[in-house]
Amino acid sequence: MDQHQDPAATAADLNYSTPEGRRGFWAATISSWLGTTMEYVDFALYGLATALVFNQVFFPEQTPLVALFVGFSTYAVGFLARPLGAIFFGRLGDKHGRKVVLVVTVALMGGATTLIGLIPGYAQIGAAAPALLVLLRLAQGFGAGAELSGSAIILTEYAPRRRRGLVASIVALGSNSGTLLASAVWLAVLQLPEEQLFSWGWRIPFVASIFIAVAALLIRRVMKETPVFRAAADEEGESPAQAKAVTPAEAEGATWWTRNKAFFVMVGLRIGENGPSYMAQGFLVGYVAQALLVDESVPTTAVLIASVLGFAVIPASGLLTDRFGRRIVYRVFCALLILIIVPAFMLLDSREPAVVIAVIVVAMCLASLGIFGAQAAYGVELFGVRNRFSKMALAKELGSIVSGGTAPAVASGLLAAVGAWWPLAVYWIVMAGIGFVTTFFAPETRGRDLTALDDATVDPALPGRSPAA
Template structure:
């Protein structure tokens, strides 16, 4: 796992990166990514409070929750496949075409969930169709984040990549804010109306949002670094295969570095919502509103840490975020176990803020782990292999909780383990960074 792994020969010409265009491209990537994450995060909230009751109604409450979270995890299992597929398109055809396809796929899949009949209407076909649409979401998201991050970073001046990568990362809390906000609104409906049609409205909103996102994506220009690769004929034939062959060490570091930002987030949101409502008997609205407050604070943390990483280094920031979250894991769940609304909101907010120290710089670190001709595939694979592992963490947390008598200590231990893995990824990642050469106009 040496820094020279998979590093191409220096190009004969140096691509020009325009500082004037960097902000515009990063903002466009942010808006598209925010709308994509809105679509994807809706499923996580619905898995905790809707799908377990309406699509798995023949099971007891714990088994229904497990089944809903297993379906939730299917999307994560599909993400590495999406990373291979769209990584091929992004590293061979272009970053821009790949991003246009991903946004159409996820928007259509999410909108169709909103018109899906439940178990009471069509029986077993309902959860099967739900799983298929979740699979489509996973494939699309598998190519989305890596592409958006790659195109934003490759348009940015090298010394300012931290801030522009962080701007794309803000798409996640904004997507959370939009999805949790949408569910908070429909939860104001009477329970009967919510179960009948109210929960569908946030999913149906994906159709008009898709048109907005597609319009924005069409304005994004191709990466100057990719255009240079085309000119010099330095594209890999099968990028994913070359990543596994020649850059596997970097890929392992990328997976570890990304693990907390994805996995820890779902422990602190999807699992905690389920734990609060099913185990502690708290109001669904309280648990959803806690994620709303946390998302607001996360935006500020991500932007500040992105700037700070330009001085400290994204690997060191990842190490710090992993260690801080590991130290806080048990105290956070102790606060949740008090059943006090203020303590619960504080715990979720602090938990997401701590893990966001590492999450804020994930894009900046991963893009500098891979050379340009493997970047889309390497970044997408690293992030989405971490996502594939992370998607089943709520399922594992619920299963461990059931096996040990219902306490929260197993979830805290799980969060601590994920945090320490990411801390190790940051430690090694800082030593493996390879920066592009570019002239800034």
């Protein structure tokens, strides 16, 4: 397809062709990377802290397995606020632009994460300590509900059409950077004597995260609105969400399901990625350290190695979607996730450090890195410009609630109840299987016109639905 037939591609490509446009592109890219880094520093720090120290700092009266379950339950609480953040900030982003939302969300997440590092422990203030922890997790989740989707939209709407998959995958590089930074700092903190670790050492990573938030905030304040949003607003005379124009699907009398199918497709795709992702980078760390009694530095080292490899895995995944299409690459990742998990748990039972590290690294490269890189542009292209931010953000966060946010808690509960790994493998397979099946209902979106009002799942014969490039 000729790029001049694609208004969205023309807007992004023409923007990048000017010096000012290239500066805007790089400002958006760096700010999106830093913002997503901040989000995943938040969640990786919390996940690692829950697996390694929070059981003693905030839940000292519980047995190790019960404390692990309670800790990951507070981890899940943050995800309950994410749909509310997605609704609030998503609507704001569709009406008033992407930039304003991302300025607020990074400030909210950064402040909450820093304050977690300042909460007194259970020994100092009793039950108020875990209560404050839950409150700040809710604040983190409210901001994070729009951060990931907003960053993906910024990158995709700024990217030249033929490189959307690669450019959008930078949002996954941000998540990888956050996980890498969090695991590296935790690996250093774990070298402290146990008394210092549990008294003040665990606080260092949380308080230090403020520097990332400030850097992202400063860049976002000078960042310009995306070329796609500006082009759509110019065409409609106001923001797409405020325009009164009838969409092609509405004009043709499309059914409610046709007009909203993309939302449910996104939920299914998200479940297939997010559940295995949070099990790989969160629960497996606690499982290896608390249930298999392997030294804590072993799974932490594995997370660090996987995060380093992610800087190659993620862009490679984005490039594959540009070359072969979004749908087939996503389907292959889901199939691989289904195939690896039973052998993975069997190998973890060996408790051999090298084997444990290899298993976690492979699981993260597939579940937390590669498939995430493939999802970035796919999710944005699924939706029409009028409600892209609100629908995409809410779909992703609902998918997270029923998969990623609750996966460590559900897995911990299954482990405590059954005392074996096989229910965990079944749970993983079900989530990856949902993603796999969803790809057969999802359209191919590569090269789609991003200024189209309708979602990509409307009848291909309707106006506004561009074929794949």
